Amino acid sequence: MNNSQPLLALVVPCYNEQEVILESLSALRALLKTMMSQKQISSNSYIVLVDDGSTDNTYSLLQTRRDKNTRIIKLAHNVGHQAALLAGLHYVTDKVDCCISIDADLQDDIEVMSEMVRHFCNGKQIVYGVRSNRDSDTLFKKGTASLFYQLMQQMGVPIIDNHADFRLVSNTVLKEFSKYKEVNLFLRGIFPQMGYPSSSVTYSRKKRNGGESKYPLWKMMKLAANGITSFTNYPLKIITNVGMIVFAGSLLAALWVVYVVIADKNVPGWASITLPIYFLGGIQLLSLGIIGEYISRIYLETKQRPFYHIEEIVE
Structure with missing residues (x-):
């Protein structure tokens, strides 16, 4: 040509x-x-x-x-x-x-x-x-x-x-x-x-x-x-990093709980219980959604239509 x-x-x-x-x-x-x-x-x-x-x-x-x-x-x-x-x-x-x-x-x-x-x-x-x-x-x-x-x-x-x-x-x-x-x-x-x-x-x-x-x-x-x-696969790496951060935060929270118990400064309250539950639940659902997106694309690729x-x- x-x-x-x-x-x-x-x-x-x-x-x-x-x-x-x-x-x-x-x-x-x-x-x-x-x-x-x-x-x-x-x-x-x-x-x-x-x-x-x-x-x-x-x-x-x-x-x-x-x-x-x-x-x-x-x-x-x-x-x-x-x-x-x-x-x-x-x-x-x-x-x-x-x-x-x-x-x-x-x-x-x-x-x-x-x-x-x-x-x-x-x-x-x-x-x-x-x-x-x-x-x-x-x-x-x-x-x-x-x-x-x-x-x-x-x-x-x-x-x-x-x-x-x-x-x-x-x-x-x-x-x-x-x-x-x-x-x-x-x-x-x-x-x-x-x-x-x-x-x-x-x-x-x-x-x-x-x-x-x-x-x-x-x-x-x-x-x-x-x-x-x-x-x-950057979003999957984000999930891993968020998981590590939450884990580190959980360790710090555990140390804080030990401290307030020893110091007898424990103050009962629903916020300290419900907020972490909602936060972790949201992260889990978001993580499952991102993983699901990748799995759905693998599924589509395997069909080869x-x-x-x-x-x-x-x-």
Whole structure:
């Protein structure tokens, strides 16, 4: 394949995007046409739209607008953003020089794709799209996002600040990525961990033109938990350390009890009994919950079920 005019695929997961999908598809096609005319990419480059079991008219709308530079993958049921993106990445492996993944709402700036391709032609195997600011987010979303990235990095998870799933990856990376079989996917951590030459481009994220976010707070929390448990056993170490601290505190408390008995300073009271019980009970339940999260992920990994089921591919 020719890196001077690389064959590029745009991988776009879609779930209930009927309000924006036609506008997004038109914008992506116009961009591809411009990049082709400027000899930045091969004229055979194309868009892969992965319908993640949409329950609205997304798939039927896509069918009415398909052309020779568009592929549509319809999944049999909703499997989630990461697995739908995975289906697209698997599809383009060994068919392109590189691919760029982007969400269907196009809040990420498609104009930086040309810069991503230039980085690839200069030898970079992964190019991350990184937000330069979070002005389009609410104050709450800014705070939780900042906490998310800080928490991940503190626990040793390889993650790029303010980067989601807007990235370019080469076919070399795609082939190596196909070796990953783990069920608990956290793509934002897997690609940085692979260690290939990488760079980043910055952009300002836009507001959503229609529809609703597919990553509300509870999904972000689930994604964070998945990332932590997939890449580090740090929470288990915290449990061990807390246990040691509580044990040491118990020894000190025992010495204090001996002292007050000998000194005849014992004062009866419910607080000295109930508070330690609630405290230790809370720690035990929290510890069991964290251990349970790891066990549940081991359970899912051992079943080795497929990530997705493809109902139809329209080429």
